[in-house]
Amino acid sequence: MTAKETKKLEANIKEAAKVLSQSALNVALTGAGISVESGIPDFRSPGGLWERYDIMEYGSISAFRNNPEKVWKMLAEIGDTIKDAKPNRAHKGVGQIEQIGLLHTVITQNIDNLHQEGGTTNVIEYHGNFKTLSCLACARTYGIEKVDSEMPPKCTCGEILKPDIIFFGEAIPPEALRDSYELASSCGGLLVIGTSAQVTPANTIPGIAKQAGAGIIEINVEPTHLTTLVTDIFLPGKAGEIVPKLVDAAKELVSQ
Numbered sequence: 001m002t003a004k005e006t007k008k009l010e011a012n013i014k015e016a017a018k019v020l021s022q023s024a025l026n027v028a029l030t031g032a033g034i035s036v037e038s039g040i041p042d043f044r045s046p047g048g049l050w051e052r053y054d055i056m057e058y059g060s061i062s063a064f065r066n067n068p069e070k071v072w073k074m075l076a077e078i079g080d081t082i083k084d085a086k087p088n089r090a091h092k093g094v095g096q097i098e099q100i101g102l103l104h105t106v107i108t109q110n111i112d113n114l115h116q117e118g119g120t121t122n123v124i125e126y127h128g129n130f131k132t133l134s135c136l137a138c139a140r141t142y143g144i145e146k147v148d149s150e151m152p153p154k155c156t157c158g159e160i161l162k163p164d165i166i167f168f169g170e171a172i173p174p175e176a177l178r179d180s181y182e183l184a185s186s187c188g189g190l191l192v193i194g195t196s197a198q199v200t201p202a203n204t205i206p207g208i209a210k211q212a213g214a215g216i217i218e219i220n221v222e223p224t225h226l227t228t229l230v231t232d233i234f235l236p237g238k239a240g241e242i243v244p245k246l247v248d249a250a251k252e253l254v255s256q
């Protein structure tokens, strides 16, 4: 980055902090990009999970119901990457923005629980959470560490457990949809981090927020289709580098 680009980025970070501090309600929309620095690769990236496993054969709820042993071959891989992952500077930074009163809710497409572990209390999860497993037969629940003791992990009733994620063919939780649409249509600032928001229902959030008059702040490594369509302030870079800078700038404004 040239000196001129660095200066521009700094000015834009200040501007973004101003947008957040002047709005009564801010929302963040996050995706795979925010967890990459925690060692969780984007399942959709080249060489990623969805290139190596057929989505319908391994990722659908009917596949799981028909042959959970087989689907757990793929799930074990997700479990391995998520089980010991720790929140990075971006997750913690987002938690701090909530703490200083400038963030109402995080809407995430991730299933890794890292926002909660990074200090965010209000999290809407579109795709569920892999840190817990449930029994479809008797509804008992277990922690992810169950995968360490047996594969596939089983309930005490004998049934193979299902991670609490939303499989393809399963509905996004209706309250997650309702709450996220409500927040998007009433927010004054939307922070998009580590996602190009191309998958439904996340793809609708930036447009709804924009129509409601929200300032759209985007943090991504590369520009996305959002950048030209809806973004007001684009902050290029890794989430773990940009978010802490945004936190600093926001803290300065709040303390004034």
Ligand SMILES: [Zn+2]
Pocket: 135, 136, 137, 138, 139, 140, 155, 156, 157, 158, 159
């Ligand atoms: Zn059971």
